[in-house]
Amino acid sequence: MKALRQFFGANMRQYALFGFLIVVMAFFAWQTGGRTLHSENLQNIIIGWSYVLVMALGMLFVIVMGQIDLAPGSVAAVVGICLALSIKDWGFPWWAGILFGIAVGTAIGMWQGAWLAYIGVPGFITTLAGQMLFRGLDQHISNGQSVPVPPQIVKIGSGFLPDWGPHTGFNNPTLVLGVIAMLAVIYREIRRRGKIVRGGGVVPPTWVMVARLATVVAALAILTIAFANGRPGTSFPVAGVIIVLLVIFYHFVETRTTIGRGVYAVGGNKAAAALTGINIKKVYFIAMTNMSFLAAVAAIMFVGKSGSTGLSDGNGWELDVIAAVFVGGAAVSGGVGTVVGSVIGGLFMSILSNGMFVLGVGSDWSAMIRGLVLLVAVAFDLYSKAQGRPSITGAIMRGLRSRRKETQGEEQVRPEVAKI
Amino acid sequence: MSDGPVILEMKSITKVFPGVRALDNVSMSVRAGEIHAICGENGAGKSTLMKVLSGVYPHGSYEGDIIFEGQEVRFANIRASEHAGIAIIHQELALIPELSVTENMFLGNEVATRGVIDWIAARRRVVELLARVGLDIDPDIAIKNIGVGHQQLVEIAKALAKDVRLLILDEPTSALNEEETANLLDILRSLRSRGLTSIMISHKLNEIAAIADSITILRDGKTVETLTVEDGSVNEDRIIRGMVGRSMESRFPSHTPHIGERIFEVRDWVVEHPQVPGRLVTKHANFYVRAGEIVGFAGLMGAGRTEMARSIFGRSYGIWHGGQIYIDGREVEVTSVKEAIAHGIAYVPEDRKMLGLNLLDTIKGTISSAGIDRISKRGVIDLEASAAAAERYRTAMRIKAASVDVGVSTLSGGNQQKVVLSKWMFTEPRLAILDEPTRGIDVGAKYEIYGLINELADQGKGVVMISSELPELLGVCDRIYTVFEGRITGEADARTATQESLMRQMTDTAA
Ligand SMILES: Nc1ncnc2c1ncn2[C@@H]1O[C@H](COP(=O)(O)OP(=O)(O)OP(=O)(O)O)[C@@H](O)[C@H]1O
Ligand SMILES: [Mg+2]
Numbered sequence: 001m002k003a004l005r006q007f008f009g010a011n012m013r014q015y016a017l018f019g020f021l022i023v024v025m026a027f028f029a030w031q032t033g034g035r036t037l038h039s040e041n042l043q044n045i046i047i048g049w050s051y052v053l054v055m056a057l058g059m060l061f062v063i064v065m066g067q068i069d070l071a072p073g074s075v076a077a078v079v080g081i082c083l084a085l086s087i088k089d090w091g092f093p094w095w096a097g098i099l100f101g102i103a104v105g106t107a108i109g110m111w112q113g114a115w116l117a118y119i120g121v122p123g124f125i126t127t128l129a130g131q132m133l134f135r136g137l138d139q140h141i142s143n144g145q146s147v148p149v150p151p152q153i154v155k156i157g158s159g160f161l162p163d164w165g166p167h168t169g170f171n172n173p174t175l176v177l178g179v180i181a182m183l184a185v186i187y188r189e190i191r192r193r194g195k196i197v198r199g200g201g202v203v204p205p206t207w208v209m210v211a212r213l214a215t216v217v218a219a220l221a222i223l224t225i226a227f228a229n230g231r232p233g234t235s236f237p238v239a240g241v242i243i244v245l246l247v248i249f250y251h252f253v254e255t256r257t258t259i260g261r262g263v264y265a266v267g268g269n270k271a272a273a274a275l276t277g278i279n280i281k282k283v284y285f286i287a288m289t290n291m292s293f294l295a296a297v298a299a300i301m302f303v304g305k306s307g308s309t310g311l312s313d314g315n316g317w318e319l320d321v322i323a324a325v326f327v328g329g330a331a332v333s334g335g336v337g338t339v340v341g342s343v344i345g346g347l348f349m350s351i352l353s354n355g356m357f358v359l360g361v362g363s364d365w366s367a368m369i370r371g372l373v374l375l376v377a378v379a380f381d382l383y384s385k386a387q388g389r390p391s392i393t394g395a396i397m398r399g400l401r402s403r404r405k406e407t408q409g410e411e412q413v414r415p416e417v418a419k420i
Numbered sequence: 421m422s423d424g425p426v427i428l429e430m431k432s433i434t435k436v437f438p439g440v441r442a443l444d445n446v447s448m449s450v451r452a453g454e455i456h457a458i459c460g461e462n463g464a465g466k467s468t469l470m471k472v473l474s475g476v477y478p479h480g481s482y483e484g485d486i487i488f489e490g491q492e493v494r495f496a497n498i499r500a501s502e503h504a505g506i507a508i509i510h511q512e513l514a515l516i517p518e519l520s521v522t523e524n525m526f527l528g529n530e531v532a533t534r535g536v537i538d539w540i541a542a543r544r545r546v547v548e549l550l551a552r553v554g555l556d557i558d559p560d561i562a563i564k565n566i567g568v569g570h571q572q573l574v575e576i577a578k579a580l581a582k583d584v585r586l587l588i589l590d591e592p593t594s595a596l597n598e599e600e601t602a603n604l605l606d607i608l609r610s611l612r613s614r615g616l617t618s619i620m621i622s623h624k625l626n627e628i629a630a631i632a633d634s635i636t637i638l639r640d641g642k643t644v645e646t647l648t649v650e651d652g653s654v655n656e657d658r659i660i661r662g663m664v665g666r667s668m669e670s671r672f673p674s675h676t677p678h679i680g681e682r683i684f685e686v687r688d689w690v691v692e693h694p695q696v697p698g699r700l701v702t703k704h705a706n707f708y709v710r711a712g713e714i715v716g717f718a719g720l721m722g723a724g725r726t727e728m729a730r731s732i733f734g735r736s737y738g739i740w741h742g743g744q745i746y747i748d749g750r751e752v753e754v755t756s757v758k759e760a761i762a763h764g765i766a767y768v769p770e771d772r773k774m775l776g777l778n779l780l781d782t783i784k785g786t787i788s789s790a791g792i793d794r795i796s797k798r799g800v801i802d803l804e805a806s807a808a809a810a811e812r813y814r815t816a817m818r819i820k821a822a823s824v825d826v827g828v829s830t831l832s833g834g835n836q837q838k839v840v841l842s843k844w845m846f847t848e849p850r851l852a853i854l855d856e857p858t859r860g861i862d863v864g865a866k867y868e869i870y871g872l873i874n875e876l877a878d879q880g881k882g883v884v885m886i887s888s889e890l891p892e893l894l895g896v897c898d899r900i901y902t903v904f905e906g907r908i909t910g911e912a913d914a915r916t917a918t919q920e921s922l923m924r925q926m927t928d929t930a931a
Contacts, residue, residue: 195804258792258799265789268778275736275767275775276790276843277757335780 017329017341017377021348028355036351036358039230042223043237047158047305049350050239051076051298053343055321056328057250058291060342061260063325065267065283066334067123069291071112071130073317076299077138079105080309083300084147094152098300105296106289108134113288117281123288131318139311148308156242157304161235170228171235178224182217189213239301243343246297251339263287267334323370324349327377349373424452427617428473428586433484435468435477437830439822442468443482444641450586450619450634455612457628458621459659460638461862462834463820466621467511469638470588473619474508475501488586507579508588511833511860515571515578517564522546524563525578549577553607568721569600573607580611587611587618591833593627594860597721597888605631623862625656637662664864672895673867675874679898680711682749683882684765684851689743691731701727701738703907709851709882714873716897716914717886718922724906725886726770729853733767734760747850761790764850768840768857770886772833776840779829783821784810786828786839791847813842818868833860841872852876853884858892870896890919902926 028036035041055072062069083101086092092100108130115126161173168175189209196203203209227236254260262283265273274280298317303309328345330337349370356366428450435443443465450456458466471477473486475495486493488504495501498508515524526542546559553573563571572592579587589608593601605627608618622628628635635654637644644662647654661667691702701724709715717725730737732745734757744751747763754760760767769775777786788795788806795805810824817838821831828839837857844852854873858866873896876883887893893900894914902910902925910925 256801256803258796258801261785261789261792261801264781264785265778268780269774272775272778275730275733275757275769277734277761278789279756279758335778 017327017344017348021344021351024348024355025351028351028359032355032358036355037226039226039228039234041354041358042226043160043230043234045350045354046237046240046243048354049346050157050237050243050305051302051317052320052324052350053243053346054246054298054301055291055294055317056324056342056346057246057339058287058294059318059321059325060250060328060330060337060339061254061263061287062123062291063322063330063332064334064337065263065287066270067116067284067287068322069112069123069127069288070318071108071127071134072291072295072298072321073314074131074134074138075105075108075292075295075314076302076317077309077314078108078134078141079296079299080303080313081138081142081147083153084149084303084309085141087150088147094150097149098153101300102293102296105299106293109289109292109295110285112292113285116288117284123284126288138313142309142311144311146308146310149303153300153304154307155304156238157301157306159238159304160233161238161241163233163235170225171230172228174228174235175224177236177241178220178228181224182220185216185220186213239305242297242301246294247339247343254339259283259286264335267336269335320349321346323374327374329381331381332378345377424454426450427452427489429485429487430469430473431485431487433469433472433482433486435465435472435482439826440830442641443472446484446638446641446643448636448643448646450617452617453612453615454617454633455608455631456617456619457632457635458619458638459623459625459628459635459663460644461663462865463832464638464663464862465641466638467590467832470508470590470619470621473501474498474506474588476508502582502584505583505585506588507582507584507586509572509575509579509590509592511591511594515563515574518562520560520562521550521557521566521574522559524574525549525581545581546577549581550574552580552611553577554603554610567600568595569597569603572596572600572604576607576611585617587616589618589620591621591623591860593622593624601627623860625659625863628659629654629656635659639663639665660863663862668863668867671863671867671891673871673874675877675896677714677877677898678712678880680880682708683711683747684709685746685749686732687744687746689728689732690741691727691738692741693727694738700741701906702731703905705743705906705908707901707908707911709884711880711882712877713899714877714883714885714897716893716900717884717903718890718893718900719888719903719926721888723903723926725903726855727906728903729767729855729884729886730769732760733757733765733853736760736767761847761849764848765853766790766844766847766849766851767853768844768855770856770859772836772840776843777828777836780827782825782827783814783819783831783839784824787813787824787842787846790843794847809846810842813846817842817872834862834865837861838865838869841869845872845876849881851882851884853886855886856888857885858887858889866892890922893922894919 025036059069059072079101082104083097086100087094087097112126112130115121116123161171163171163173165172189212193203193209262273262278265276265278266280266283270280299314302313306313324346325337325342326332326345327348328337328341328343330342352370352373353366356369361369426449430446430448433443433446434441446465446469448458448469458469460466468477472482475498478496479494488506493501493504495504501508516527519527522539522543525546543559550557550559553576555570555573555577557566557570563574566574576587593604596604601624608620608631612618620628620632629649632649634649635647637647637659639662647658647662657667685708687706689702689705690700693699693701705728707715717729719725727737731740732754734754736757745754746752752763754763754765773779778789781789784807787810788801792801795802795809807824813819814821814824819831819838819842820835828836831839837860841857857873858869861869873883873885885893885897894917897914900912900914900917900922901908902912902922904926912922912925
């Protein structure tokens, strides 16, 4: 058990979810005779669900700071139609259309951020209003028509990396990316270890590190091969590359920047954050703006995938995104959650949907099962969070429940934790 | 009184948290009808022991046996212990501010027939119970409208409503003023004379010496000794010797001030209450602080010292109506906390859980949070510098924790306070405003904190210390202002002032 703890390190929760993800993948692979693991299906998952993964990165920060955004689906719809029309009717080149779409999304984000930060309307209300407002705006602009987008944008949404180099039977760029990823993982782990040792800290034994690295590298190798051996002309999707870059960037924001810290401080204890010199309004404004910026990015990828805008673009997206973030371990009361967790949460939900789809499970059952998974994931979280912290602080801050019951809840989880 | 039969026996209790052995084979026994005090340094395990006893930590999560009224008990939760006749009152009160006294008292314990609450019967019972704790207030008044002292009594009445035979109080007086404290102790005495047994944790040793029949002392999770108090044979020094393992010659470190120029001055400061229009909480305050000087602010609770301090700290409280701040003789505008920090002002709030800490954060994250600009460039944080700073303060402040990566929520009260102090020391302030910096802190740690305050002064910084304990102000400060109802009513040299002279100015507007 101790070895297990050492192997997983501090992020037990994240690894647990990751392990569960593997189990679910294995289950579907077994049930479908391996069809879900075919490169074509994997590519479909990434391309089909890219919008959820992208928006989860923004939603995470919104939820961590104790707010919610219900509007990103509508925002994405507006961005999509603006992008498409600017190219078709105004003659914008495709890249100018993209920039225009991103500008529209960011401007909408600033609008919502301003209502929350400077006027004080709660995020729930601001974005509920935004959901209606921008849905209506989308209908008004599009006038019910579906507008096609140029091939460059299709490439962003559903394209593949160009192949080059010797004929290996695999897609070379994918192989290169895979190797870079493996080296990066190894480099980071060794560097981190070195830092801890130099700082006088204790590190788990070498075999733990080697075992951990071996597992991760093996997983990466399998994925690399899976993506690289698809039909000729396919590779790791362009959308996937964009997502990976965004994840790295936002992970950096989360762990290494003052604005990232600010988001967690505001979500953890707003009054204390104010007395620590954190500009709460600025945090609100930036996180809301960022959310809509990412909704714009997601919109570009989505209309690219579809080839044209549609009336139902963005419908209900916010629910998938919010579910992904909570499955990924964020707390409803704010202050808790990680970028990596949210991405895993998003992957989990997409793999689940995809697997059920391939298995031929109807959308009725699929929706019910996903709903249950969300419930169970959050319940599991409340039950097993080592300190029981998210639920507790949330309740203290809000004074919703009496203190006794919480402390009780906190303690009941303890023996359970010890068992893990 | 302490010759009654043993009502409670805790045998070889061991409780382990990840990385910490909070209780190591602790035993204690309590006799029926006595007031049994538990003393010990911060983190000694006092609260943990009481949480084990009251079922907060359920049976199975600790080792050892609890025998209550002759029977072994295994509580699965707080309800079970309440059912057996044990009630605990935590330091942070558990009352709901918006609800009335009556509603609070019967929360989870309603006088109901088939789910319908009988408010008339409930009220009758409330009046009866309030009388037992000497409270004469309207049972319909909302909890938020009565003072902390009365809230504490309501908590006790609430416990009595459940027919308790053993009452546990965790630091009941730490937020009370002297009068309220005296009143509370009287109530406890009268309950004792009616046969109620109580266990009380406190860092205020004078109270303990005055009221306790026996005292169990914990140190580092172990029982050190149990003292029986017979007609005043146990004094504070005796308790301290048990707690820290040696005698302390003096409660305050000696210090020779080196006082320089005025570095900070406030003139004609006026602040209005944020919710009550027209009510001034600070009325034309004038004061100054010199380099190397420790300036005290004495006053009753509610005199408006915290409000004034927070409004000076970047106007983080109330509505500012006028007044100037001078730093090194030059007038400065300080309109936000960020500017206040940039101008070298630090404010350590009195309520560390609500205002000082993000309980979800780690020690490391907390310590660098206020001075984050010192270790970041263009918004990117130097994580190594952050870790190094945290390690430095953990050693210097002797913060008791397994590592700087543990969450601050797991620390004992005193250690949390040290983390908050570290957070502000890290901003390297020129003026440190410390609001009740030793509340809930043990004697040994208090001594250390006084030493830190002296050190700050010796580095040429100005220190403002707000405290409700006059001996502490007299022992640590160089100069003391008294505050009454938002007005500075006097200024005294700490060498010549006495508790009586300060007290007069703290209560007398004419002064
Ligand atoms: N939930 C927890 N998780 C981990 N460690 C804990 C937890 N609760 C308490 N501890 C540790 O157990 C020890 C005893 O804590 P406890 O709160 O009982 O101290 P205390 O005597 O009440 O101190 P104080 O006078 O400061 O209130 C401390 O070292 C503390 O850090
Ligand atoms: Mg305690």
